[in-house]
Amino acid sequence: ATNGFHARELENGRRALLPLECAQEGIRIVADVSALITLHRLGLLDTVANYFGEILVPEGYLPTILEDGKKMALHQRSLQQTAERISRLVDGGTIVTINQPNQRAGNMPTADEYGDSSEHRYHLTDLIQPVYAAGLVDDTSHQRISKVCAKSSSVNDEHPALAQFQDVLIELSTLETLTTFGLLDAITGFYRVHIAQKARTDLRQRLDAIRLQEETRLWHFDLWNQIRIDPRFMFVSHSVPQ
Numbered sequence: 417a418t419n420g421f422h423a424r425e426l427e428n429g430r431r432a433l434l435p436l437e438c439a440q441e442g443i444r445i446v447a448d449v450s451a452l453i454t455l456h457r458l459g460l461l462d463t464v465a466n467y468f469g470e471i472l473v474p475e476g477y478l479p480t481i482l483e484d485g486k487k488m489a490l491h492q493r494s495l496q497q498t499a500e501r502i503s504r505l506v507d508g509g510t511i512v513t514i515n516q517p518n519q520r521a522g523n524m525p526t527a528d529e530y531g532d533s534s535e536h537r538y539h540l541t542d543l544i545q546p547v548y549a550a551g552l553v554d555d556t557s558h559q560r561i562s563k564v565c566a567k568s569s570s571v572n573d574e575h576p577a578l579a580q581f582q583d584v585l586i587e588l589s590t591l592e593t594l595t596t597f598g599l600l601d602a603i604t605g606f607y608r609v610h611i612a613q614k615a616r617t618d619l620r621q622r623l624d625a626i627r628l629q630e631e632t633r634l635w636h637f638d639l640w641n642q643i644r645i646d647p648r649f650m651f652v653s654h655s656v657p658q
Contacts (some may be wrong), residue, residue, distance in 0.1 A: 418448045444470040450475055456639040467647040473643060475651040481640050488633035495562055496626045498595045500589075503619050505604055512610045514585065524610065527579065528587040529567060540590060543603060546578050552602045561597045581587040583608045588615035 424434045425635050437446055437512060445468050447455075452473070465471055490496060505511045531541040541562070548558045571577050584607045586594075591611065594603050603609060645647040 418451050439468065441467055442469050444468065444472065446472045446474070448474070452639060452643065454641070461639075461642055465646060468647065471649050472652045473649055474654045476654060476656070478651065481636075485633060485636055488629055488636060490604060490629060494596065496623070498592050498627075499598055499619050499622050501595050502591060503623065505600070505609075506611065506619070507617055510604050510609070514610050514612055515613050515614050517563075518657065524581070524583045524585050525575070526585045526587070527578075527590055529565070529590045529593065531587060531589075535657060537570060537576070538584070539565065539570055540579060540593065541565040541569050542571055542578060543584070543590075543594070543607075544599070545569070545585070546580065547599075547602050547606045550580065550606065552606055553599060557597065557599060561594075561599060564593065564597075578607065580606055581608060583610060585610045585612070588612075591615075634648070 418436070422436050423431060426432050442446055452461075500655065502511065506513060520606050525538055526535075526536040527540070527543050531537065544558065544561055544565070553561075586603075586609055588611060591600070591603075591609075594600055628658050
């Protein structure tokens with residue numbers, strides 16, 4: 417049983433992809449991993465096992481089960497938590513999404529700690545200092561975030577310090593840093609925070625990817641657990657051609 421190609425040799429010696437045919441009921445079969453995954457996702461493992469009676473599974477798959485499961489695990493759970501926190505405020509309207517490029521045409525300042533732009537950008541320290549001065553960030557949190565402020569202040573005569581309730585467009589990576597340090601609520605409570613539509617799309621895609629990765633990992637272990645405890649499936653040794 418396979419979900420792959422069936423390459424065989426014809427009588428004239430030529431190689432060809434031949435049609436697959438189902439074996440008769442009660443005949444012992446071998447199932448490869450593609451067939452097992454497909455049958456599991458279709459909910460047909462039990463049906464197929466009842467039909468054939470015994471299904472042989474190459475034991476060469478065994479060493480890869482845990483290894484594949486490790487690859488599917490999310491090793492940086494903080495990435496998911498950060499994206500979820502920001503997304504909740506975006507969905508609730510606390511963080512406003514700029515939908516069209518021309519909406520940036522006004523005088524809204526942009527805060528970006530990590531990008532390089534020829535236009536003026538406020539930096540992480542410029543976002544933090546007014547909030548800290550207002551007493552909304554404690555000394556410990558201020559010291560922690562200050563250690564990762566890689567760029568100096570960009571406040572000057574032409575670009576005054578940011579003020580409370582001011583509209584500010586914050587780039588996603590900068591907003592993620594603030595969230596990681598537990599300062600998202602303080603920042604969104606002090607400023608009227610905006611993000612670009614692309615940033616909102618990136619957040620949604622990231623959460624979708626994490627959800628699918630976790631879902632696939634659960635499918636993976638559920639498949640092999642079913643096979644392991646079902647006596648109709650037998651792991652057998654096999655030889656691999658040179």
